[in-house]
Amino acid sequence: QVQLVESGGGLVQAGGSLRLSCAASGSIFSINAMGWYRQAPGKQRELVADITSGSGTNYADSVKGRFTIFRDNAKNTVYLQMNSLKPEDTAVYYCNADRIRYGRGGYYRNVYDLWGQGTQVTVSS
Numbered sequence: 001q002v003q004l005v006e007s008g009g010g011l012v013q014a015g016g017s018l019r020l021s022c023a024a025s026g027s028i029f030s031i032n033a034m035g036w037y038r039q040a041p042g043k044q045r046e047l048v049a050d051i052t053s054g055s056g057t058n059y060a061d062s063v064k065g066r067f068t069i070f071r072d073n074a075k076n077t078v079y080l081q082m083n084s085l086k087p088e089d090t091a092v093y094y095c096n097a098d099r100i101r102y103g104r105g106g107y108y109r110n111v112y113d114l115w116g117q118g119t120q121v122t123v124s125s
Contacts, residue, residue, distance in 0.1 A: 002026035002111050004095045009119030010077050016123070017083045022095030022116055024076040027103040034071060034078040034098075038091035038121075042062070051078060063089075085123045092118040 008020040024031060035050030049059045049069040057069055068081040078095065095116035101108055 002028070002100050004097060004116035005121040006093070006095050006112055006116040009093060009121045011122045012085055012125065014085060014087055014125050016085050016125055017061060017081070018085065018104040018121060020078075020080040020082070020093055020095075020119060020121075022078045024097060026100075028076045029074070029101040029103060029108060031076060031097050031101075035096045036069060036078070036080045037094045037096060038089075039094070039118075040088075040091040043091075048093070049080065050096075082121070086123075087123045087125045089125050090121060092120050094118045107124065 003025050004022055005024045005025060006020060008018060010018060012018055027064055033050055033052050036048040037045050038048050046112045047060055048063055049057065049067055051057050051069045054073065059067065071078040097114045100111050100114060109114040
């Protein structure tokens, strides 16, 4: 079974920093693009940042210059470094992988559009 497990959320004051981690578990062979999304109460889930398997990155305008996404392919992990946090960054943050190739029963298999369980980030003013 392949899973994405997030960690690193918490409560921080405005202007502070947090680093989120998302690790894929299982007999992973490769992971395509990965991303971080967030959902605030009463709002739709939105893309925060994503990164290709070759480490090309894309950011929402609201986080450019403050957040950095990066990955460690050897650890099957993607990170989100969040600096200069604002109260409007408060949300549940979710990790996503668009395709994970893994081994099972002697065969390679794929899982698509996999999500983590989410981690709460709260920024106080």
